[in-house]
Amino acid sequence: MFLPIGPAGEVPVDASGTPLHLSRPPGPPNAHLTVRVTADLSAVRMSLAELESLLPPGGRVVDPRAFGGDRVVSRAVALLRHREQSGFDPADGSPLYFEADGVVAVGAAGRRIFPRVDPAVIGLVELHGEERILLGRNARRGSYWSLIAGYVEHGENLEEAFAREVREETGRRVSDVRYWGSQPWAVSGSLMVGFTSVTGDEHPVGETDGELIETRWVSRPELADLPLARPGSIAHAMITQWRDEWDEWRNTWTAR
Structure with missing residues (x-):
């Protein structure tokens, strides 16, 4: 399953306020940044226009601050943010490559870099x-x-x-x-x-x-x-x- 997240962390929800989930990644392979959130759920970065195209009747796009107590949504927003802001190893300036989970990064020296809190x-x-x-x-x-x-x-x-x-x-x-x-x-x-x-x-x-x-x-x-x-x-x-x-x-x- 995939949880779509907007450019500033926006979350599309249905009429009851439940976050939407996709059964498959949108678009062609590698068209969107994807990060593993749980064993069976990944977060996908999408534009606001793409989020709005997913909305069912009564659905809406919600500010991520409304989900401050939701651990899954919070983790999804945080990991996408980390991935987009972590391009280089701060110790030697080498490009970072992300491991299979899309969360932990590695630079030229092999040092593992975890999301910052x-x-x-x-x-x-x-x-x-x-x-x-x-x-x-x-x-x-x-x-x-x-x-x-x-x-x-x-x-x-x-x-x-x-x-x-x-x-x-x-x-x-x-x-x-x-x-x-x-x-x-x-x-x-x-x-x-x-x-x-x-x-x-x-x-x-x-x-x-x-x-x-x-x-x-x-x-x-x-x-x-x-x-x-x-x-x-x-x-x-x-x-x-x-x-x-x-x-x-x-x-x-x-x-x-």
């Missing part, structure tokens, strides 16, 4: 003693509100990276940083690692780096009025879990 951190910052979390609007993606996030730097652990990102982007200091969960984010070749934390800094205590155009403390009822990170992202999962935990506690208390 860039760790990133993201998380909830809750104001101490209050039921509010800190959300921000990114300067490049300002149409929705999301959690504080950023890439891990060399020489720091994940908790340190998250605390640094919060300080740089919002001017707040955090404590009690705890692991929440993780999610592959194939669009950028990342692994998103989620944390929860607490701060006593309602207002910034230092300068920020300008990555966020706005930050805001938000209560649970206020979330319903804000455009949030899309479903399928770890940010959306963390925000909605925080919101729903309060509803579950309140319902349990009321039922007593």
Whole structure:
């Protein structure tokens, strides 16, 4: 079976939102880049026009970020991206040749090169003693509100990276940083690692780096009025879990 993927990771789905699969590779042999994803499924790079020609009634082409929690789609997008961005061995500049699986590359020196994963951190910052979390609007993606996030730097652990990102982007200091969960984010070749934390800094205590155009403390009822990170992202999962935990506690208390 073959999973068609668009030039920017787009995924064609049927009317129910299920990704489409092809029983055979499209076009003549070697017409499309193909990478093995699982033992019985390969990913095939196709143009948007080709994807649209495959759509059944009610089908559509979906942004890959909607499938952030889908391991198969995430792996397919990531492996195709790796294959297209890895043309030469970074050690000696020799052309890379891919092994039979289409995943592992080999240069002139025989060194095996595996797909790269860039760790990133993201998380909830809750104001101490209050039921509010800190959300921000990114300067490049300002149409929705999301959690504080950023890439891990060399020489720091994940908790340190998250605390640094919060300080740089919002001017707040955090404590009690705890692991929440993780999610592959194939669009950028990342692994998103989620944390929860607490701060006593309602207002910034230092300068920020300008990555966020706005930050805001938000209560649970206020979330319903804000455009949030899309479903399928770890940010959306963390925000909605925080919101729903309060509803579950309140319902349990009321039922007593």
